[in-house]
Amino acid sequence: MSDVIFDVRDVTLRFGGVVSLNDVTLHHLRGEILAVIGPNGAGKTSLFNSLTGVYQPQEGSITFVGRNEKSVSVIGRKAHRVASAGVARTFQASRMFSALTAFENVKIGAENHHGFGVVGAMLRGPRTRRDDRLSDERTVELLRFVGLTDRANTIAASLSYGERRRLEIARGLATNPQVLLLDEPAAGTNPSEKVELTNLIRRVRDEMGVTILLIEHDMKLVMSLAERLYVLNFGSVIAEGTPEEIRANPVVIEAYLGSSATQAGGS
Numbered sequence: 712m713s714d715v716i717f718d719v720r721d722v723t724l725r726f727g728g729v730v731s732l733n734d735v736t737l738h739h740l741r742g743e744i745l746a747v748i749g750p751n752g753a754g755k756t757s758l759f760n761s762l763t764g765v766y767q768p769q770e771g772s773i774t775f776v777g778r779n780e781k782s783v784s785v786i787g788r789k790a791h792r793v794a795s796a797g798v799a800r801t802f803q804a805s806r807m808f809s810a811l812t813a814f815e816n817v818k819i820g821a822e823n824h825h826g827f828g829v830v831g832a833m834l835r836g837p838r839t840r841r842d843d844r845l846s847d848e849r850t851v852e853l854l855r856f857v858g859l860t861d862r863a864n865t866i867a868a869s870l871s872y873g874e875r876r877r878l879e880i881a882r883g884l885a886t887n888p889q890v891l892l893l894d895e896p897a898a899g900t901n902p903s904e905k906v907e908l909t910n911l912i913r914r915v916r917d918e919m920g921v922t923i924l925l926i927e928h929d930m931k932l933v934m935s936l937a938e939r940l941y942v943l944n945f946g947s948v949i950a951e952g953t954p955e956e957i958r959a960n961p962v963v964i965e966a967y968l969g970s971s972a973t974q975a976g977g978s
């Protein structure tokens with residue numbers, strides 16, 4: 712299992728009486744586009760929060776294998792430490808600085824990666840001009856990659872849904888991650904924006920070599936993008952397989968018909 716980037720074993724996460732993750736075991740291969748699907752409340756975002764150090768499961772283990780095969784035990788580690796080990800994410804609800812421009816939003820991510828974030832800058836005094844140029848160049852490059860060059864000076868609040876979603880991906884990439892976790896990256900977008908996002912996510916893996924973990928309610932998008940999927944229901948993994956296997960799995964069909972999430976198409 713040397714190609715594993717995330718190794719999740721027997722993870723249980725509870726909030727009082729609510730079991731958000733129930734004995735979850737799964738693995739994510741380096742370079743893979745993997746998806747986690749399941750009805751509303753199944754535990755998908757809880758899984759992301761556990762993988763990124765935001766939630767602390769009571770049981771089980773989560774190992775992230777980062778740069779130079781360095782293993783990091785995620786549970787008990789602070790979220791910013793997990794992030795600097797090489798795990799980036801986007802959020803289900805947009806967390807953009809809406810009064811800042813697209814350029815500024817990405818640049819904040821790039822600067823944090825160089826270790827002089829907001830607090831660092833205050834403690835350390837002004838950054839060197841070289842540092843500034845470095846993150847400027849990276850920001851320009853990332854905006855070009857996601858197709859937002861001509862929107863660089865537009866404030867985030869004025870961007871379309873699809874543009875905002877692409878900007879979030881650029882921000883995630885600014886930390887130079889090994890793996891990017893995308894929580895419903897196409898939520899709220901129209902069909903043509905969904906196609907653009909599908910192509911962009913595939914390019915992130917193909918051209919940048921970043922491993923992708925994806926939560927998505929849009930079945931068309933997720934089935935065309937994911938190489939393998941896990942299905943969660945009530946906190947438990949109920950199925951694993953290729954898109955073809957998942958589509959034909961009666962347990963999965965049952966879970967979705969029970970919740971009618973296929974028709975709802977998102978939260």
Ligand SMILES: Nc1ncnc2c1ncn2[C@@H]1O[C@H](COP(=O)(O)OP(=O)(O)OP(=O)(O)O)[C@@H](O)[C@H]1O
Pocket residue numbers: 726729730731749750751752753754755756757758803978
């Ligand atoms: N911080 C929290 N405190 C209490 N309960 C929580 C917390 N986070 C998640 N839960 C509960 O865990 C369960 C799984 O929620 P989660 O957000 O992971 O589902 P999801 O699969 O992402 O759903 P959706 O598709 O609606 O985004 C729900 O019952 C939810 O109420």
Ligand SMILES: [Mg+2]
Pocket residue numbers: 755756757803
């Ligand atoms: Mg969620």
